[in-house]
Amino acid sequence: MFCKIVSGDVPATIVRETETTVAFRDINPQAPTHVLVIPRLHHPDAASLAAAAPEVAADILREAGNVAADEKLVETGYRVVFNTGSGAGQTVFHAHAHILGGRGMQWPPG
Numbered sequence: 001m002f003c004k005i006v007s008g009d010v011p012a013t014i015v016r017e018t019e020t021t022v023a024f025r026d027i028n029p030q031a032p033t034h035v036l037v038i039p040r041l042h043h044p045d046a047a048s049l050a051a052a053a054p055e056v057a058a059d060i061l062r063e064a065g066n067v068a069a070d071e072k073l074v075e076t077g078y079r080v081v082f083n084t085g086s087g088a089g090q091t092v093f094h095a096h097a098h099i100l101g102g103r104g105m106q107w108p109p110g
């Protein structure tokens with residue numbers, strides 16, 4: 001599914017793009033700001049991406065920070081989440097970081 005967003009076959013509200021990453025708004029937002037940052041490369045989860053292409057994993061984290069800055073979340077705080085495995089809530093098996101902000105956050109997360 002996310003490969004089709006990278007290729008443009010599935011529409012998305014893209015907020016940032018780099019040579020290696022695409023950032024777009026989540027279709028079912030869980031916070032006032034809910035953006036996903038994905039690699040253009042297909043890897044099923046963040047750990048697989050980091051093992052195979054650590055420089056792209058670093059790009060994801062850099063872009064998470066850039067999204068937070070664009071969305072004016074740096075002062076109030078934001079959360080970066082990599083759900084990994086269905087037991088942790090992962091539903092799309094193409095690595096992605098959730099950037100969530102604009103409301104109070106609970107810890108520990110549910």
Ligand code: 5GP
Pocket residue numbers: 001010012013024025026027028029036082083089090091092093
């Ligand atoms: P996961 O549950 O795997 O951690 O996160 C997958 C996220 O992708 C969910 O928050 C879901 O709302 C979002 N999502 C699934 N399909 C699409 C889609 O086609 N477009 C967009 N923009 N978001 C999607």
